[in-house]
Amino acid sequence: MRLTTIHHIAIICSDYERSKRFYTEILGFRPLREQYRAARRSYKLDLEADGGIQLELFSFENPPKxxxxxxxxxxxxxxxxxxxxxxxxxxxxxxxxxxxxxxxxxxxxxxxxxxxxxxxxxxxxxxx
Known part of the structure; x- marks a missing residue:
């Protein structure tokens, strides 16, 4: 196997709107795609920063600490x-x-x- 780069890093947050503001407004990640997954009652936000750094931000109800x-x-x-x-x-x-x-x-x-x-x-x- 030959790896070429890290594709993305996934983060589960406790407060979706608060974390969305933090990663976009403070750290400067740009939203690529945002979707609400009704079956999971969960948001998924794909973010990107310069250099192709990608984060996936997830919300789940009551995620464990x-x-x-x-x-x-x-x-x-x-x-x-x-x-x-x-x-x-x-x-x-x-x-x-x-x-x-x-x-x-x-x-x-x-x-x-x-x-x-x-x-x-x-x-x-x-x-x-």
Missing amino acids: RPSYPEACGLRHLALAVDDMDEAIAYLRRHGIEPEPIRIDEATNKRFTFFQDPDGLPIELYEK
Whole structure:
């Protein structure tokens, strides 16, 4: 098998409208397709950012809680690249999001930080 790229990342949210605003209005993902699946009483929103990054945002009634702290088993976090960490942090703060202190990647000497989506999913910003 030869993989060429990650096709998409799927996220289940507890409040669809709140998460939709967060990923589109704050993080800048563009809606590609939105559908309501009546049989599941669930929305599915396909989103895309520059570079072809795609997210699927799902709503389900009463989804179970999942540990999301970085050391829990399973998906650790979603990492997004930025050109200017200081600009990105200032932008998040203007939108009421307080990221963690900046850290330095020991292997690359690149700066990174974490913040959370509305459901507590850890999101990393990594400076290119």
